[in-house]
Amino acid sequence: MPSNYRNFRNNVPWLIFFLEAVFIVLFYFLFSDDGASRSSISYPAFQDVSHMVIFGFGFFLTFLKRYGFSSTGFNLLIIVLGVQCSVLTEGLLLFLLQRQDEGGLKRITKATVSTTAVVISTGAVLGKTNPVQLILMTVVEIIVFCMNRWINKTFLQVPDNISMMHVHLFGAYFGLAVSSRFSEPSPRSEKNASTPKSDLLSMLGTLFLWVFWPSFNSVLAVNKSKAIYNTYFALAVSAVTAFVLSVLTTKDGKFRMTHIHSAVLAGGVTVGYAEHSIEYPWIAMILGLLASVITILGSCCLQRCLYPALKIHDSSGVHFTFGLPGVLGALAQVVLILIKNWTNLPRLGYLFMIQVGAFCLTISVALITGFITGLILNLKLFKTIPVSKYFEDQFYWEFPRLAVGF
Template sequence: MSSSYRNFRNSVSWLILFLEAVFIVLFYFLLSIRHTDDVLLINSYPAFQVVNHMVIFGFGFFLMFLKRYGFSSTGFNLLIIVLGVQCSVLIDSLILLQRQNEHHLERLIKAAMSMTAVVISTGAVLGKTNPVQLILMTVLELIVFHMSRWINITFLKVEHNISMMHVHLFGAYFGLAVSSRFSEPSPRSEKNASTPKSDLLSMLGTLFLWVFWPSFNSVLFESNSWRAICNTYFGLAVSAVTAFALSVLTTKDGKFRMRCLNPPLKLHDTSGVHFTFGMPAVLGALAQVVLLIIENWTNLPSLGYLVMIQVGAFCLTISIALITGFIAGLILNLTVFKTIPVSKYFEDQFYWEFPHLAVGF
């Protein structure tokens, strides 16, 4: 490793401290602390716990399948979340997406939910980016995602809770567009693989996400949250049963197998965010349009308008994600950000100390 790269890597700490100083100043001038009813805060705290557990524990373990990138998967995930939540709250205040009657815990919940898009995108470039690139990608993606939501809410009159559900769609295709600008690892790379232990930890993260997803989808509903919980749970249940059945049918020996799908795109998608988050988000958007037609087929004059709004919001979100993700990928690959060599992809020891593994790894 060259000394110039070591010096660049050491500058990460100064970048983090600089961002924190900027956040403190902006928080002081942009956010006013007002008294909030303690009962309201107590009622909102379980929702905050659910979202926090999902993005930290769920995605942290979910991304731990690479056998030599476990420390970086969980550690960098925590780093970008704690920085990103602060950044998201500030962006929310700057573009006035928050409503005046919202208390600060609700803003934290929305900020943590917005980070889902960033964490999903991280999965597409997992192991190929350095910490500076991840931090920069986090800030850029949050700005663009909030602007996308603002356009949908302001011009297309999409509800706040519906626009937030675009995190999966936006995160997946933003990440894929960024990944297209990075060199692909060798197909024979032994580091781009998992072990039984790392797969088990990743499965634990999947279970975390599965358990908390109904609550995640219902957090922003002010009424009828029970419907979102029930619909999400039954949707997850049917999907899980179907996945078990298809896993047996698609394997030669008739055994259950994790990750039996291959990325359908001609680019490297480390954790398969396209078929894990992207395609389900597309199918969900299409299903929403179909259900909207079934529910309002007797009211033909307004049906066309409703369908156009839903399709327009979907197309706008995915278009912004792909275009800005491609641009972000070009920016991250500038010489100044010292893109790591392909030979150092998926390597914990490039960033973390392993004194007990000094002889071999």
Template sequence: MPSSYRNFRNSVPWLILSLEAVFIALFYFVFPYDDKLIKAYPAFQDVNHMMIFGFGFFLMFLKRLIEAAMSLTAVVISTGAVLGKANPVQLILMTVLELIVFHMSRWMNNTFLRVTDSISMMHVHLFGAYFGLAISSCFPEPSPRTDKNARTPKSDLLSMLGTLFLWVFWPSFNSILSDKKWRVIYNTYFGLAVSAVTAFALSVLTTKDGKFRMTHIHSAVLAGGVAVGYAAHSIEHPWIAMALGLLASVIAILGSYCSQRCLNPLKLHDTSGVHFTFGMPAVLGALTQVILLIITNWNNLPSMGYLVMIQVGAFCLTISVALITGLIAGLILNLRLFKSIPVSKYFEDQFYWEFPHLAVGF
């Protein structure tokens, strides 16, 4: 049966081809080959595995090259907030807009606040979560009676496979731009390990039947890696990373427990729970970084005040840009021109994909 979404055939192929032409032109004029890229290839591989296998399954229920791949994390996280509600045209435009705005946010942090590349890149989780939530607030809420976005054992299994990929490669992601790689790698592993163990313990404690719940594990296993990423370069003792992983897991589990109940008063639907999987752990990590700066520079108050202001300013700038531009992008994407999906058709893929098992006579 042909797609009943009239705008799909007329817009998606030409939009994709146009963007491809722009990228080819950019690489012709701006991005020549660099011999240094070969040295970064192993790290680039790890980040690609995270993006393709990790986040790819996770959402089922270059020097410049490396930073480009890492920047996609923001887009994938944001996609989790609008999954099933945005059509392909809207997702493509969201991707382009978000990448541009995220790099603008990083540029402002690097240029005006003198934040290092490694720290500004760790804002990718914060930016992605709140940009996605801001866009989601512009889409009508799905009906509370719908079960189209319900989980199945197969989708939970695939999603957990993505979580495992992300768990394995997360230390590479956190350390790739840092000049203290080994400290970042070890602190990330400690945070992830405690986060994973805590996720299983809290899942049993917070369920009525006292069983492990896949949604809890899925949300909390990675929270420690997100939170530790901000301060991993300055954490000098393993117990700090472990405590941070524990707190991040608690936030993610409790958030998963009451996610939509907490967001409903704001008329905001978060399809994949990115607020408590990435957003709140990122806030925890940013606050931890500030606390560690205060402890480290306690005897030098002028220096401490300056450093704290820089980090708080970077945090406020990132989240403000994410929310404001996300709202603007959400309003743009909901213009009639882009043929928003009717609420009754949320979480359906038949408009865009062929499903042989749904064909008559199958």
């Protein structure tokens, strides 16, 4: 263990220092001013999104009993690095395309939302990657996600706020593809489990996400009031449905924390794609109900049937928490757009192909680049963690009261 610790100490600080130096130099050349006067987003809106990503996801991933320090600490690290990388990538695209720069507050808000893709992907490989691998995955995923958004906006004419909502789909399937390249932990591993205390902290993160999700969905929307309204009702119904299905699907007829932990957010994920097309709250409520159903039933089916066959270990269940609701939301958006434009038959086929194309492109790019990233991260150069050291805080964090050390 001492030799591994020296490698960790020698690699991580210098990698972070190198990236930060590159970021500072690029910021100097790309951004002449902060553009605050041109921003169309208020500071409270940015603050809500920041709270959601840092506090919400930070605690959301603390369910593993021996990985709480890493879940919250590494979450903050990848967010602050990811936001800088996203701002630079968007700025570089605007510079190369000779387009007008956006306001500073809008720029950093979009970067924070984009970084959610990395946080979601981290949930799929939680406890199995070291900080070097997480940092490299963050940089690669942010760049690829920004490029995917640019393709959707430029060639498929997808609105900016809708292309940003693909963050759930991209993060979930990128993370699953990366996870498929890592060894599976032993089913009997004691560390790959939760305790009542860790579940409570994770539920605290879920509550943060639930409260701030309307701000997340509406921050880039044209009609913010409609987005908040629809998101809230979808979240409310998905939460109620989660409690109902949890009782019905457990053998002893009791609530299961893992069901509540994931399914109460499903409505917010689903309605984010179609919020601008929803005219009546009952539509959002139906989407919230369906999202919660596929989350709970999907978790049962996928963990028992699909994951063992494909040899995928999804640490925090990002597939049925974000991936499946995201697929439902993308399909609901296509249906609602087709219904809205049903009388315009010549344009109907075009709209269908554009929406389905953006949806399929996002998943395809996420799976392909995630698979390649997983292969790269498993090179000997990056010192992959042995399976016996999965889900262990002590390898990275100091515990003064423990006698064991490095």
